[in-house]
Amino acid sequence: MKLKKSVKMILIIIVVIVGALVMYKYYKRNNNPNSVSQEKINETLKFVKDNNIYDEKYKEEYEKIEYQDDKDFKDILVTFLPKGYKGEEINYILKLSDTNINKLKDKDYVDISNYYNYKNFNVDNIDRYNKYHEEHNDYSYDKVITYVNIKLDLPVYTDPATVKDGNDLLVLVNKYNCLEKGYRPSDLDYASGIYGNVPMRKIAKEALTKLQEAVKKEIDIELLPTTAYRDYSFQSTLYNNYVKEDGVAAADTYSARPGCSEHQTGLAIDLKNPIRTDVRLNESDYAWLKENAYRFGFIIRFPGNKEFITGYQEENWHIRYVGMDTAKIIHDEDLTLEEYIDLYVNQY
Numbered sequence: 001m002k003l004k005k006s007v008k009m010i011l012i013i014i015v016v017i018v019g020a021l022v023m024y025k026y027y028k029r030n031n032n033p034n035s036v037s038q039e040k041i042n043e044t045l046k047f048v049k050d051n052n053i054y055d056e057k058y059k060e061e062y063e064k065i066e067y068q069d070d071k072d073f074k075d076i077l078v079t080f081l082p083k084g085y086k087g088e089e090i091n092y093i094l095k096l097s098d099t100n101i102n103k104l105k106d107k108d109y110v111d112i113s114n115y116y117n118y119k120n121f122n123v124d125n126i127d128r129y130n131k132y133h134e135e136h137n138d139y140s141y142d143k144v145i146t147y148v149n150i151k152l153d154l155p156v157y158t159d160p161a162t163v164k165d166g167n168d169l170l171v172l173v174n175k176y177n178c179l180e181k182g183y184r185p186s187d188l189d190y191a192s193g194i195y196g197n198v199p200m201r202k203i204a205k206e207a208l209t210k211l212q213e214a215v216k217k218e219i220d221i222e223l224l225p226t227t228a229y230r231d232y233s234f235q236s237t238l239y240n241n242y243v244k245e246d247g248v249a250a251a252d253t254y255s256a257r258p259g260c261s262e263h264q265t266g267l268a269i270d271l272k273n274p275i276r277t278d279v280r281l282n283e284s285d286y287a288w289l290k291e292n293a294y295r296f297g298f299i300i301r302f303p304g305n306k307e308f309i310t311g312y313q314e315e316n317w318h319i320r321y322v323g324m325d326t327a328k329i330i331h332d333e334d335l336t337l338e339e340y341i342d343l344y345v346n347q348y
Contacts, residue, residue, distance in 0.1 A: 043067035053078055061087035068094050076101065084109040092116040096123075097348060114141050121145055122348040128153055147309075149346070150338040151176045156311060157257060166265060169203070169323050172341050173262040175252075175311045181232045181259055185266040193225040194272055200228035201266035204321040208269060211296040219288050221273055226280070226317075229266040232258050254313050267321045268301065280317040289319070294331035297324045301337065309336045 044067040048054040051074055054062075064087025067073070073094075080090055092112055093101060103123040104110065115121045115129060118141070125148050132153045133144045147153065156175035163171055166183045173179055189205045190197040200208070208225065215223050230238070236258035242251040255261075262268045271289070272280040281289065290300055298321055304314035322330070322337065330340050 047073070048077065055081075061090070064088055065090045066094070070094075072098075072101070079105055089113065096121070100348060115145060118142050118145050120149055120342050120346065120348055122149060125149065146339055146342050149342045149348075150309070152309065156252070157260070160260060169267070169321070170326065170337075170341060170345060171262075171265055171267070172337060173256075173260060173265060174338065175256075175260060178257075178260040179232075179264050183264060184231060185229065188229060188266055191225055191228070193227075194274055195226060198225040198228050198269075199266065200225070200269060201321070204228070204267050204269060207296045207298065207321055211293065211298065214292065214296070215288060218292075219284070221275075221285060221288075223271045223281075223285070223289070224274055226270045226272050228263065228269045230261060230263040232264060235259070235261045235264065252311075254315075256312075262301070262320060269298075269319050269321075270315075271317045271319065286316040289316070293319055294324075294327035297321050297327050299327050299330045299337065303336070306336050309338055 044062050044065045045054075047067060048062055053074060058081050061081060065077070076090065076093060080093055085093065089112070093104065093116070095116055096104070096112075100121065100123045104112075107123070110123070110126055112121075112123075112126065114133075115126070122145075125145075128148045129141075129144055132148050133139065133141070136144070136147075139147070154176070160176050160178040163173060163177055163179050163183075165171065166179050167185065185201050187202045188199045189202040190199055191205045191208055192198075212223060215221055235256065239251060239255050239257055242255045245251075256263075270280070273282070273285050276282060276285075290303075293300060298319040300316065301318050301320040302310050302312045302315040304316070307313060320337065322340075326340065326344075329335070329344065330337065335343070
């Protein structure tokens with residue numbers, strides 16, 4: 001009697017285990033973002049047959065491809081399957097932008113499995129992504145994509161791009177993107193500064209006035225500009241003097257080369273608390289600025305924890321006008337302007 005009960009118990013346990021395994025596989029299949037429903041598979045098979053592109057050697061791959069009601073679906077199948085892409089990889093490709101798909105068509109087989117799911121993935125950079133990841137395998141793939149997109153894998157100043165529109169509020173000027181020598185903002189205005197009137201773009205001046213009113217009211221200090229707009233000639237003199245004092249390598253860590261300074265945009269402002277004699281801003285001054293600049297459309301352009309991205313030493317006095325919405329995102333997500341433009345502005 002006891003033996004029969006034991007056998008019965010064992011059978012029950014086996015049934016429970018088998019049932020649990022079946023349920024697990026069902027759950028995993030239906031909750032996998034890359035899984036393809038049988039209905040979608042059937043639609044793909046029907047599509048290739050109806051369009052006379054069915055090829056028996058791709059039968060197993062068709063059965064992995066999620067049908068897309070898209071005008072380019074046929075073109076994608078007949079283009080990428082012969083290149084050696086598997087069904088799962090076709091599903092990756094279908095998630096890319098049209099621009100990236102068209103770029104991929106001109107390439108031989110490329111493994112995009114690590115990159116396809118990121119909105120700022122650029123097919124043009126795939127080889128650089130792979131190389132950079134090999135050199136920095138501690139970086140996540142999303143970081144690899146962003147850092148390569150903003151050219152951190154390339155030497156600075158070797159072949160900087162010329163900025164197309166210096167008047168754009170989000171114009172990016174750095175060691176990879178420089179302004180034309182003669183660029184000058186058309187809407188320069190003047191704000192009272194420590195050393196006299198300071199030229200800057202009108203929109204930056206208006207925002208600075210509001211920031212100054214707030215900091216006076218909230219912590220009872222003044223923040224006055226020392227410099228803002230600097231033309232090519234001014235920056236050239238400044239940079240060359242630094243080079244004479246410290247050499248090129250050192251100067252490049254804290255001063256921009258002429259044409260590559262965002263001060264030339266008229267949107268960057270250097271601040272100083274006039275009662276400070278040894279520093280421009282002390283810790284409490286900066287603490288307020290860091291947490292409140294975004295309220296007025298400014299960002300801390302060269303924060304202390306992002307030197308490897310901006311290319312410059314920390315400057316807690318250097319703010320840059322970018323507009324209210326952009327400044328809030330950069331503040332909330334702890335980004336640099338380079339990262340923001342890659343993630344939110346550039347289209348790939």
